[in-house]
Amino acid sequence: MKSVWLQENKWEDVEHYLENKKTILVPFGSVEQHAKHLPMGTDSLVAIKVAEDAAAQTGTLVAPPTWVGWAPHHMAFPGTITLRPETLTNVAMDIIQSLVYHGFEKIILINGHREANLPPLKIAVTKLRNRTGAFIAIADPFYIAEQVGRRIRLSEAGGIGHAAEMETSHMYYIHPELCEEENAVKNVHQKHPFLQHDPYSGGDRVFVPSDVAAYREGSMNIGVVGDPTVSTKENGEIYHHELVGNIVNFIQYCEEEVQVTLRNQEIPL
Ligand SMILES: [Zn+2]
Structure with missing residues (x-):
């Protein structure tokens, strides 16, 4: 392979790859407001860099990234683009089904x-796992890098939310040229404990979807929820390497231990 990116290879390279290896990574992100200090493509840039580094360490192919996702509440700020959730489900299904048609058996979405x-992604992978027999997983930083996140966080409870401590540290490490540290603003206020958004604070909680107007107001008209003022490039580096290391570990598990028999290999029509 000349590149880990599928789209930078020729079809014959993919044919050769499939003779030995059946795994592929598929990045999904979002283009949405990320306050005044991070670029709108943050979530996609994270998925792309994480996938690229894990792929390079394991000789795994990466499918083209899907840049836009489901982000209705971020429409409160200009520039955000959101798909309808069923559109994202269908885009994910068509990409995965195309890959399964060619013989990819183990498909890891990097969200x-x-x-x-x-x-929407869980609906897509659940449908296709049952329909095709492919092993399909979603690796999401919330879950696959939870331990490191809990260990290195510096902010108080509520400091991790949107454009907040962890993704800001991560971006300072992977894309410092796109960040404006001097514009990072803290927005942590006490809510009812059941409404706590911080994934590392634990506790009992309920789900209430965001409303566009309420989100704008609740994010101080800036788009930040949490505390990016404590973020550091050093913590971003620790976070990135543990996140990538866990994905590498999971790719190795998929290749060595997961057995797949594909069925219903159909072209999306
Ligand atoms: Zn983000």
């Missing part, structure tokens, strides 16, 4: 948009 993309 850089955390919670928000998960419902």
Whole structure:
């Protein structure tokens, strides 16, 4: 392979790859407001970099990234693009089904948009896992890098949310040229404990979807929820390497231990 990226290879390279290896990574992100200090493509840039580094360490192919995701509440700020959730489900299904048609058996989605993309992506992978027999997983930083996140966080409870501590540290490490540290603003206020958004604080909680107007106001008209003022490039580096290392570990598990028999290999029509 000349590149880990599928789209930078020729079809014959893919044919040769499939003779020995049946795994592929598929990045999904979002283009949405990320306050005044991070670029709108943050979630996609994270998915792309994480996938690229894990792929390079394991000689695994990466499918083209899907840049836009499901982000209705971020429409409160200009520039955000959101798909309808069923559109994202269908895009994911068509990409995965195309890969399965060619013989990819183990498909790992790398989701850089955390919670928000998960419902539509989970529907897509559950349908196709049952229909095709392919082993399909979603690696999301919330879950596959939870331990390191809990260990290195510096902010108080509520400090991890959107454009907040962890993804800001991560971006300072992987894309410092696109960040404006001097514009990072803290927005942590006490809510009812059941409404706690911080994934590492634990506790009992309920789900209430965001409303566009309420989100704008609740994010101080800036788009930040949490505390990016404590973020550091050093913590971003630790976070990135543990996140990538866990994905590498999972790729190795998929290749060595997961057995797949494909069925219903159909072209999406
Ligand atoms: Zn983000």
